[in-house]
Amino acid sequence: MTLSPHKLRPPRVRSAPLRGAALAALALNLALAPCVASAQEGGINLIRDTEIEETLHVDADPILRAAGLVPKDTTLILVGDKDLNAFTVNGQSIFINTGLIVETANPNQLEGVIAHETGHAAGGHSARSGDMNRAAMQPFLITLGLGILAAAAGAPDAGIALIGSSQYFGVINALTFSRAQEAAADQAAITYLERSGKSSRGIVEFFENFRYEEVFSEARRFKFFQSHPVSGDRIELLRRRAEEQPHYSAVDSADALARHEVMKAKLFAFMNPPQQSFIKYSEKDKSFPARYARAIAYYKALETDRAIKAIDSLLVDYPNNPYLYELKGQAYFEIGKSKLAEDAHRKSVELKPDAPLLLINLAQAIIAQGDVKRSDEAIGELQKALAFEKDNAFAWRLMAQAYDAKGEGGSARLASAEERFALGDMAQARIFALRARQLLTKDTPSWRRATDIVLVANPSKDDLRALAGPQG
Ligand SMILES: [Zn+2]
Numbered sequence: 001m002t003l004s005p006h007k008l009r010p011p012r013v014r015s016a017p018l019r020g021a022a023l024a025a026l027a028l029n030l031a032l033a034p035c036v037a038s039a040q041e042g043g044i045n046l047i048r049d050t051e052i053e054e055t056l057h058v059d060a061d062p063i064l065r066a067a068g069l070v071p072k073d074t075t076l077i078l079v080g081d082k083d084l085n086a087f088t089v090n091g092q093s094i095f096i097n098t099g100l101i102v103e104t105a106n107p108n109q110l111e112g113v114i115a116h117e118t119g120h121a122a123g124g125h126s127a128r129s130g131d132m133n134r135a136a137m138q139p140f141l142i143t144l145g146l147g148i149l150a151a152a153a154g155a156p157d158a159g160i161a162l163i164g165s166s167q168y169f170g171v172i173n174a175l176t177f178s179r180a181q182e183a184a185a186d187q188a189a190i191t192y193l194e195r196s197g198k199s200s201r202g203i204v205e206f207f208e209n210f211r212y213e214e215v216f217s218e219a220r221r222f223k224f225f226q227s228h229p230v231s232g233d234r235i236e237l238l239r240r241r242a243e244e245q246p247h248y249s250a251v252d253s254a255d256a257l258a259r260h261e262v263m264k265a266k267l268f269a270f271m272n273p274p275q276q277s278f279i280k281y282s283e284k285d286k287s288f289p290a291r292y293a294r295a296i297a298y299y300k301a302l303e304t305d306r307a308i309k310a311i312d313s314l315l316v317d318y319p320n321n322p323y324l325y326e327l328k329g330q331a332y333f334e335i336g337k338s339k340l341a342e343d344a345h346r347k348s349v350e351l352k353p354d355a356p357l358l359l360i361n362l363a364q365a366i367i368a369q370g371d372v373k374r375s376d377e378a379i380g381e382l383q384k385a386l387a388f389e390k391d392n393a394f395a396w397r398l399m400a401q402a403y404d405a406k407g408e409g410g411s412a413r414l415a416s417a418e419e420r421f422a423l424g425d426m427a428q429a430r431i432f433a434l435r436a437r438q439l440l441t442k443d444t445p446s447w448r449r450a451t452d453i454v455l456v457a458n459p460s461k462d463d464l465r466a467l468a469g470p471q472g
Pocket of ligand 1 (some may be wrong): 116118120182185
């Protein structure tokens with residue numbers, strides 16, 4: 001919430017193949033780091049997950065609309081970090097740490113935080129320097145699906161690597177809003193919450209909990225609040241205005257509460273070592289979130305048989321839940337059972353056909369089986385995914401693989417150019433696009449697209465001459 005910025009801790013970084021995961025360029029020009037497997041220190045983990053993104057949007061969209069923002073133009077970005085934090089970049093993106101979500105007691109508390117961040121976004125609060133604008137021009141962010149975190153099974157700190165240039169993260173680090181802007185964001189939050197028929201109780205409670213932690217917690221878990229306390233005055237001001245609002249006594253719907261618990265359980269299980277999940281969500285707890293968390297924990301522990309058993313038992317009770325099938329597909333994919341993974345992912349797509357990340361999972365499981373005859377099928381699924389997210393770099397990467405398998409080098413290089421372009425890596429985008437142009441048939445739509453990429457990817461004079469030359 002940029003109560004003040006805090007230090008973004010470098011995650012544990014490991015090289016991991018991309019699995020069950022999607023890379024995506026963000027809607028703004030925040031593009032992405034060029035390399036995936038060779039991650040470097042100093043980044044933050046950005047996480048994609050269809051189920052959680054959906055829950056966040058259900059919570060956030062009324063607030064965004066109340067602030068005059070367009071929900072589909074506002075990116076809610078999950079940061080895989082156990083620390084409490086949330087922040088806004090460029091008035092278009094709201095970043096929320098998984099650790100913060102896990103600490104919210106109910107949807108209304110999370111909505112309070114989102115409303116505060118929306119206050120910064122809608123208020124046009126910019127950081128104190130031009131750094132953010134500069135950063136936005138630069139390639140830096142990579143995001144992965146939650147499934148990738150499984151690769152860190154057993155690691156004490158389950159974050160897996162998604163990395164951008166440390167330069168950018170240095171900038172986020174330096175992001176500070178003035179006291180006046182913080183107060184304005186608090187007040188705006190109450191206005192938006194009220195306008196969307198929600199209580200402002202949550203934001204007051206949440207800030208108070210922080211204070212409680214700060215004062216009483218032995219462990220002093222949240223370093224952030226040691227150096228940047230939420231002052232009593234600030235909370236008092238907030239509380240007084242909150243209590244005056246007509247919707248102060250509004251409560252979360254049963255649906256919203258249930259979704260919130262599922263989201264927390266899922267994040268906890270993905271972000272923590274399995275043993276911790278088994279403690280927090282013990283066998284005695286037969287609720288859906290607890291059973292879900294345990295299934296994820298088994299999956300993370302690579303106890304695939306137990307994971308599948310747990311998921312199948314959930315599916316008996318919740319046969320139409322696409323995310324259970326997604327998890328099952330990931331569990332199989334993880335151990336190289338690509339056909340079983342495909343079957344499960346296909347089911348998730350049947351249940352939720354408009355989710356690009358689920359389509360990408362399916363395509364990936366098809367490609368992994370190595371049957372060249374099925375390349376077109378995989379390409380078809382990827383095209384569907386890209387129709388929803390045209391700058392999903394991971395989909396483009398898989399597309400290049402599928403075309404290479406078919407022996408269509410021109411289309412493969414064009415897909416690689418698209419991948420690099422979506423990642424903001426203009427130098428590589430240009431190189432792949434030039435290569436694609438040489439291989440593709442002149443004047444076809446693909447050839448023209450390759451030409452367009454060369455033109456927008458900072459071509460050199462030589463490149464332009466080549467484009468204008470007799471070879472065209
Ligand atoms: Zn703030």
